[in-house]
Amino acid sequence: xxxxxxxxxxxxxxxNVGKRFANGVTALEGLDLDVRQGEILSLLxxxxxxxxxxxxxxxxxxxxxxxxxAWRDGQRPEIGFVFQDATLMPWASVFxxxxxxxxxxxxxxEQAAPRIxxxxxxVGLGDFQKAYPRELSGGMKMRxxxxxxxxxxxxxxxxxxxxxxxxxxxxARLNRDLLALQxxxxxxxxxxxxxxxxxxxxxxxxxxxxQRPGRVIDTIDVAPPGPRDEAFRVSSFYVETCRAASQALxxxxxxxxxx
Amino acid sequence: MTRHARFSxxxxxxxxxxxVLAAWEALVRLGEIPPYILPAPTLxxxxxVQDWGTLSASLWATLRTTALALALAVGGxxxxxxxxxxxxxxxxxxxxFAVVLQVTPIIAIAPLLLVYLEPGxxxxxxAFLVAFFPILSNTALGLASADHNLxxxxxxxxxxxxxxxxxxxxxxxxxYFLGGLRIAGGLSLIGAIAAEIAAGTAGRxxxxxxxxVEAGYRLNIPRMFxxxxxxxxxxxxxxxxxxxxxxxxxxxxxxxxxEPQG
Numbered sequence: 001x002x003x004x005x006x007x008x009x010x011x012x013x014x015x016n017v018g019k020r021f022a023n024g025v026t027a028l029e030g031l032d033l034d035v036r037q038g039e040i041l042s043l044l045x046x047x048x049x050x051x052x053x054x055x056x057x058x059x060x061x062x063x064x065x066x067x068x069x070a071w072r073d074g075q076r077p078e079i080g081f082v083f084q085d086a087t088l089m090p091w092a093s094v095f096x097x098x099x100x101x102x103x104x105x106x107x108x109x110e111q112a113a114p115r116i117x118x119x120x121x122x123v124g125l126g127d128f129q130k131a132y133p134r135e136l137s138g139g140m141k142m143r144x145x146x147x148x149x150x151x152x153x154x155x156x157x158x159x160x161x162x163x164x165x166x167x168x169x170x171x172a173r174l175n176r177d178l179l180a181l182q183x184x185x186x187x188x189x190x191x192x193x194x195x196x197x198x199x200x201x202x203x204x205x206x207x208x209x210x211q212r213p214g215r216v217i218d219t220i221d222v223a224p225p226g227p228r229d230e231a232f233r234v235s236s237f238y239v240e241t242c243r244a245a246s247q248a249l250x251x252x253x254x255x256x257x258x259x
Numbered sequence: 260m261t262r263h264a265r266f267s268x269x270x271x272x273x274x275x276x277x278x279v280l281a282a283w284e285a286l287v288r289l290g291e292i293p294p295y296i297l298p299a300p301t302l303x304x305x306x307x308v309q310d311w312g313t314l315s316a317s318l319w320a321t322l323r324t325t326a327l328a329l330a331l332a333v334g335g336x337x338x339x340x341x342x343x344x345x346x347x348x349x350x351x352x353x354x355x356f357a358v359v360l361q362v363t364p365i366i367a368i369a370p371l372l373l374v375y376l377e378p379g380x381x382x383x384x385x386a387f388l389v390a391f392f393p394i395l396s397n398t399a400l401g402l403a404s405a406d407h408n409l410x411x412x413x414x415x416x417x418x419x420x421x422x423x424x425x426x427x428x429x430x431x432x433x434x435y436f437l438g439g440l441r442i443a444g445g446l447s448l449i450g451a452i453a454a455e456i457a458a459g460t461a462g463r464x465x466x467x468x469x470x471x472v473e474a475g476y477r478l479n480i481p482r483m484f485x486x487x488x489x490x491x492x493x494x495x496x497x498x499x500x501x502x503x504x505x506x507x508x509x510x511x512x513x514x515x516x517x518e519p520q521g
Contacts, residue, residue, distance in 0.1 A: 061411050081415055087408040090512045091430040103426070104416040132511050152416075 045209025336394030397439030401432025
């Protein structure tokens with residue numbers, strides 16, 4: 001597990017970013033955020049705080065109304081996006097679903113095949129190429145979704161509460177596998193979650209969001225002394241970090257306790 | 260459920276059907292009801308065999324009209340739905356006309372069409388008009404119903420409009436289209452029959468509905484029943500055929516068709 005690299009320039013920097021929806025709701029206001037190369041950065045915050053909006057802005061699926069999003073290399077690199085739902089095409093096989101990003105870039109089945117097989121192998125679904133989404137469990141669908149994002153070898157992987165709909169056991173397993181994948185690929189991952197435990201287990205850094213309009217109210221570095229194995233989940237370091245993150249989250253919830 | 264029980268359940272409707280037929284036959288024979296009031300099932304069957312030459316030609320004519328109208332409705336409806344999906348202003352401009360055509364009963368439009376067109380064409384146009392709308396509206400709805408996250412994904416990977424249509428919108432629309440197709444299949448037969456009655460053409464190319472009208476004038480009630488039977492069978496055949504198409508296309512991926520998973 002690589003720690004954040006304070007010395008290296010940020011892969012991307014958001015400065016004073018704001019976003020209003022057409023219905024007048026301000027989702028984000030004055031958001032400053034740096035994403036460093038190779039880190040797993042969690043955006044932790046209450047529901048509806050604008051975390052997902054931040055992700056959409058970074059992906060280029062929406063434009064900010066204020067502020068700037070600057071990329072280290074001057075332009076947006078290859079980005080993978082994993083949604084809360086697996087968002088697979090039900091009419092297409094697992095293979096064809098993972099083929100999609102390459103297909104949209106003009107790669108034929110044959111050209112894309114090695115990379116599809118590789119991506120499916122990485123998420124442990126090598127034997128399910130011909131299966132259809134409805135034949136898979138929720139966790140397996142999410143693995144297909146991750147393989148589809150990985151097949152483009154993205155420099156930045158955006159994940160929008162990807163495991164929120166899964167059961168606890170599946171979620172823990174996918175968290176572990178995601179860490180292994182990240183160590184293997186060295187990708188930068190920006191991970192939106194509202195689970196304190198998940199964010200502490202996964203991330204090298206946690207950014208805590210305020211309630212809407214979302215802005216960063218706290219940043220917690222997570223640099224455990226040992227590896228992130230099962231023992232890590234019950235270590236005092238883990239518990240302490242969870243408590244710190246919970247307290248930060250509590251503090252933003254306070255004004256709204258009246259609800 | 261045991262195999263035996265399942266088998267007898269499937270047989271049940273046929274059993275009831277034959278009991279009803281037998282009761283009908285008994286009623287006519289024991290009550291000595293004359294055939295011009297109610298013909299016995301055996302007489303209807305005999306008439307069907309005896310008049311097969313005329314009736315089969317009419318059946319063929321009606322089926323041809325129905326199939327052609329359905330094919331035109333599928334082609335036109337899907338094409339228009341795609342145009343609507345690509346250009347919303349087109350939909351706003353033309354959809355009201357489609358609705359007007361849909362809500363006006365075809366039997367009321369038929370006489371007007373018969374003034375402008377020769378009978379065969381008028382019948383075809385009528386059948387087309389009723390079959391067209393369910394295809395158009397269902398396909399348009401389906402094209403607009405693609406999952407919004409998937410649409411985002413297509414945008415993220417820079418999909419062209421054409422790729423989005425071919426790889427996302429058309430497959431998304433498929434279950435909706437097939438639902439419309441099954442409705443349209445039945446409606447095109449109804450449209451053809453209604454228009455044939457309005458047209459009342461004799462001679463070559465006269466459909467089953469004309470045979471019914473004609474037999475009615477001659478008080479040839481067994482023949483009316485025989486023609487009616489053929490129309491029913493045609494409707495059932497169309498339904499089963501489109502059901503099979505739908506099942507085949509959606510078998511791997513749609514909840515409505517696939518085998519339940521363990």
